Amino acid sequence: MLLKLDFAADKPIYLQIRDQIVLGIARGELAAGEKLPTIRALAEECGINMMTVSKAYQLLRQEGYIATDRRSGAVVSPRQGMVGPTKETLEGLRLRLGELRLAGMDEEQVLDLCRKLYEEGMG
Amino acid sequence: MNALIMWGLTLWVPVLMCVLNINETKFKKNIAVGVTFPRAGREDAGVLGLLRGFKREQICLCLALMAVGVLCMVLTWPALHFLAYFLWIDLVIVAQFVSYARWNGKLKKLKKERGWTVPAVRAASVTVPAVQAKRPGLWWFIAAALIAAVPAVLDRTLWYAYLLDAALALGCFFGSRYLYRNRAETVDENGAVTQALTRVRRRAWDRVWLLCAWMMAVVSLCIWASTKLSAVGGGAFMVLTVVLALGVCAVAIVLEFRVRRVQEKLTAASGEGFYVDEDDRWIWGQLYYDPNDSRVIVNNRTGANSTVNVARPGGKVFMAFALILLFIAMPVMGVCFDSMGAGPEPLAVEDGALVAASWGKDYVLPLEDIESAEIIDQLPKNMVRVMGTGLDSLLKGRFRTEWGDATLCLDPRTGPWLKVATADGKLYLLGGGESDIVDIIQEIKQ
Numbered sequence: 001m002l003l004k005l006d007f008a009a010d011k012p013i014y015l016q017i018r019d020q021i022v023l024g025i026a027r028g029e030l031a032a033g034e035k036l037p038t039i040r041a042l043a044e045e046c047g048i049n050m051m052t053v054s055k056a057y058q059l060l061r062q063e064g065y066i067a068t069d070r071r072s073g074a075v076v077s078p079r080q081g082m083v084g085p086t087k088e089t090l091e092g093l094r095l096r097l098g099e100l101r102l103a104g105m106d107e108e109q110v111l112d113l114c115r116k117l118y119e120e121g122m123g
Numbered sequence: 124m125n126a127l128i129m130w131g132l133t134l135w136v137p138v139l140m141c142v143l144n145i146n147e148t149k150f151k152k153n154i155a156v157g158v159t160f161p162r163a164g165r166e167d168a169g170v171l172g173l174l175r176g177f178k179r180e181q182i183c184l185c186l187a188l189m190a191v192g193v194l195c196m197v198l199t200w201p202a203l204h205f206l207a208y209f210l211w212i213d214l215v216i217v218a219q220f221v222s223y224a225r226w227n228g229k230l231k232k233l234k235k236e237r238g239w240t241v242p243a244v245r246a247a248s249v250t251v252p253a254v255q256a257k258r259p260g261l262w263w264f265i266a267a268a269l270i271a272a273v274p275a276v277l278d279r280t281l282w283y284a285y286l287l288d289a290a291l292a293l294g295c296f297f298g299s300r301y302l303y304r305n306r307a308e309t310v311d312e313n314g315a316v317t318q319a320l321t322r323v324r325r326r327a328w329d330r331v332w333l334l335c336a337w338m339m340a341v342v343s344l345c346i347w348a349s350t351k352l353s354a355v356g357g358g359a360f361m362v363l364t365v366v367l368a369l370g371v372c373a374v375a376i377v378l379e380f381r382v383r384r385v386q387e388k389l390t391a392a393s394g395e396g397f398y399v400d401e402d403d404r405w406i407w408g409q410l411y412y413d414p415n416d417s418r419v420i421v422n423n424r425t426g427a428n429s430t431v432n433v434a435r436p437g438g439k440v441f442m443a444f445a446l447i448l449l450f451i452a453m454p455v456m457g458v459c460f461d462s463m464g465a466g467p468e469p470l471a472v473e474d475g476a477l478v479a480a481s482w483g484k485d486y487v488l489p490l491e492d493i494e495s496a497e498i499i500d501q502l503p504k505n506m507v508r509v510m511g512t513g514l515d516s517l518l519k520g521r522f523r524t525e526w527g528d529a530t531l532c533l534d535p536r537t538g539p540w541l542k543v544a545t546a547d548g549k550l551y552l553l554g555g556g557e558s559d560i561v562d563i564i565q566e567i568k569q
Contacts (some may be wrong), residue, residue: 001248001249001250001314002247002309002312002397003246003247003248003249004244004245004246004247005244005245005246005247006242006243006244006245007243007415008243024249030250034250037249037251039158041305042247042249043420044304044306044415045247045248045249045305045306045307045413046245046247047245047247047306047413047416047417047418047421048415048417049417079186098394117170
């Protein structure tokens with residue numbers, strides 16, 4: 001799996017790492033139990049500070065996407081079935097839906113778009 | 124003789140640079156002459172035309188540089204010889220750099236015209252760094268360092284040379300680990316190719332450093348052996364060192380081309396969809412400049428070598444040091460060597476002391492300390508230099524001779540010379556060249 005980091009973007013690098021690893025897990029590019037690089041190795045790979053990677057890993061651990069262990073480093077956590085969206089996800093979704101509605105899309109168009117993106121994400 | 128060896132060791136460098144540059148026209152990791160192209164670029168008539176032009180220029184440049192080298196060698200002999208030599212090395216580096224930068228600029232312009240620029244993102248593999256490849260351990264280097272250090276116990280005279288070799292052998296371990304950026308060789312989204320490219324490059328890098336470490340061990344043993352084998356002496360050591368250094372260079376070049384060939388083969392199908400394009404971070408295709416990259420040492424995009432990130436303070440210091448060395452220190456060194464090449468100044472008796480002077484060093488022997496002085500027409504055979512200068516026209520410093528350890532400051536080309544023993548048991552061999560030894564010895568005896 002490849003991380004594509006954009007240093008010119010407004011989004012902080014640690015969030016870019018977090019988001020892409022989440023997408024990687026969702027697409028199946030990173031399987032449950034798969035080893036992630038150590039903080040040092042990923043920092044070396046990306047040419048960024050170790051603190052940035054550490055921050056991304058900490059966030060992923062808090063959200064339950066990865067588990068960290070002193071001996072084996074970071075590994076992708078197995079998904080615990082249907083857990084439902086978090087409060088933050090729901091708030092973000094509401095905001096995006098509002099933006100699409102203001103952009104002139106009706107319910108059917110929004111649902112079609114969501115379906116397409118969901119399938120792309122799983123492809 | 125020394126100068127001939129010196130030219131012989133470097134006159135082929137333009138050929139090597141030419142071959143390496145011509146190899147740059149083959150697409151490796153989608154890159155040719157430092158410019159990244161999509162697959163369509165490999166069949167584009169404009170791109171192929173420019174690559175042919177680059178190749179032609181490299182051949183012409185190589186022939187011109189070799190011709191200039193031969194002319195320098197012949198015309199400046201023996202005066203200003205070293206200055207011409209070092210200036211020629213500078214010329215080789217600058218000419219090659221400028222030529223590469225010029226064609227890199229042309230290719231980049233064409234790429235822009237064709238609309239082949241891609242968004243500047245940094246691609247980093249998540250899965251490959253997690254796979255730990257086995258690398259030669261520290262013990263392999265410690266073993267080489269220990270072997271290099273053994274002669275220091277057997278021969279105390281040159282202990283510093285043996286320990287320096289041991290330190291360099293151990294230093295090779297740190298070179299292999301810290302002069303290499305442990306980064307995956309990502310070309311596109313094909314993880315298997317990334318993994319194979321990373322493995323091949325890392326293995327080649329480690330092999331060269333391990334070989335260098337063991338070469339240092341052999342050099343150390345050779346120094347020791349040459350001091351013991353008086354029949355072959357210092358000449359044998361020089362020949363062995365040159366042969367070993369050339370051997371390591373040859374292995375490094377072979378491995379470099381092997382890595383390039385693998386990069387070419389494994390990425391032959393790349394360039395469709397997403398592919399890594401870091402052209403905006405490589406000035407003239409040769410200097411890495413990325414302020415967002417926290418690393419100073421980075422890997423070259425093709426081949427197995429490393430370079431520095433000139434956007435980092437460490438990279439700037441390194442580059443400044445290299446430029447000072449190339450364009451200031453080397454010509455100055457040339458002037459110094461040429462001054463030394465004129466041989467020692469004539470021997471003189473001044474203020475009650477015998478003075479033997481050469482560039483940067485005076486030997487002053489008070490006359491009352493001189494126990495004996497005699498004229499010699501033959502220098503001892505198989506003198507081994509312990510520390511000092513060994514030019515065709517000047518031998519200066521500490522030498523090991525068949526008469527015992529001696530301090531030399533003489534022109535070996537023309538005698539006679541003066542053999543002086545002092546009250547503290549030291550032996551000096553002085554004079555030669557323009558020195559009027561007969562007058563000097565009379566003054567000493569008076």
